[in-house]
Amino acid sequence: METQWSKDFGVLCSGAKINYQGTGSGAGISAIGNGTADFAGSDVTMAAADQTKANAACGSTAITIPITVGGVAMVYNLKGVTSLSLSTPTIAGIFDGKITKWNDPAITADNPGTTLPSTPISVFYRNDSSGTTSVFTTFLQQVAGSAWTLGSSKTITFFSGAQGAKGSAGVAAGVTQTEGGITYDEESYAKAQNLPTAMVKGAGSTFTLPTTDNVSKATGEGFTIVGTGNDLAGKMDYTKMTDGYAISTVSYAIACTKYKDAAKGSLVKSYLYYVVSKGQAAADGLGYAPLPTDLAAKDEASISAIS
Secondary structure (H helix, E strand, O other): HHHHHHHHHHHHHHOOOOOOOOOOOHHHHHHHHHHHHHHOOOOOOOHHHHHHHHHHHHHEEEEEEEEEEEEEEEEOOOOOOOOOOOHHHHHHHHHOOOOOOOOOHHHHHOOOOOOOOOOOOOOEOOOOOOHHHHHHHHHHHOHHHOOOOOOOOOOOOOOOOOOOEEEHHHHHHHHHHOEEEEEEHHHHHHHHOOOOOOEEEOOOOOOOOOOHHHHHHHHHHHEOOOOOOOOOOOEOHHHEEEEEOOOOOEEEEEOOOOOOOHHHHHHHHHHHHHOOOHHHHHHHHOEOOEEEEEEEEEEEHHHHHOO
16 A cells, blocks of 8 residues: 555655555564654554654654554465355464364354365464564454464464464465465455455454455444544454454554654655545555544644644
């Protein structure tokens, strides 16, 4: 999404150049904290120590601004299976290594009437510091209960048979090349690569796909702003997300409120205004959902403080 926004903004604003690199949320937060980036993209908010570093690098308060809404998809590769449903306890069992074959009774129970092979399950996970990992494991921690014991973080030590790969591209490639593979990945990436995704049942009673409408519904139920003033950092309560796609989340931009270089601050401000306004029109086609109008309005008020 950010890559498309950067390209489109460069066309609309002659001479402007936004250099965005999709290095993962952990790297993005580190980059603004050490002063090597003027703003960062992240699927998670900053921890207190990260906030302190970002404030110091900015020379002003760094603020977190929601810029889009998206889902974390369960991407799989299973020959002959074109529709797959996975409940939260089943996903937890797969990703902690307790469910090892695709015809396991738990998966069979989620998919009545579907013939599942005895193919071994190959789990792929992000081995870089990843907001997607944090979102996925936070969802499991909140909804799976005792079925999930590995906690939540941008980096997780999965079971010994799981295979690590870097970035969305890395885990997707691992699954694509491995019969029986499964991973969690941004729905935007899965959509762009035309990868099969499973229907997921979380706190609600139905299995759903990460469509634009389903992601918007769930985010509206589960997202709450916890930041103060112009900081719009939020949290997700996945136990409240009963009427949409179960693993939905908000992605953020992290920016300084006052830049040492006023011209740079003006450019970042203009770019973020574009992102939360006209830029939202590109969301659906890229596998994201537009921001709710009330949240976009709060974003614009927050962005107005940037200089």
